[in-house]
Amino acid sequence: MVQYKCLRCEKIIKNEYIKRKIRCPYCGSKILYKPRTVSATVKAI
Numbered sequence: 001m002v003q004y005k006c007l008r009c010e011k012i013i014k015n016e017y018i019k020r021k022i023r024c025p026y027c028g029s030k031i032l033y034k035p036r037t038v039s040a041t042v043k044a045i
């Protein structure tokens with residue numbers, strides 16, 4: 001399942017909303033990005 005994240009309000013947007021228009025349903029921002037998986041964001045200390 002593909003999930004996008006809003007660059008402005010940082011809310012997770014389901015793929016269902018993007019099928020019609022690429023826009024954040026919460027704040028109306030058109031800038032969305034794919035957040036990386038949790039495993040990829042682990043920092044090597």
Ligand SMILES: [Zn+2]
Nearest residue numbers: 006009024027
């Ligand atoms: Zn937003």
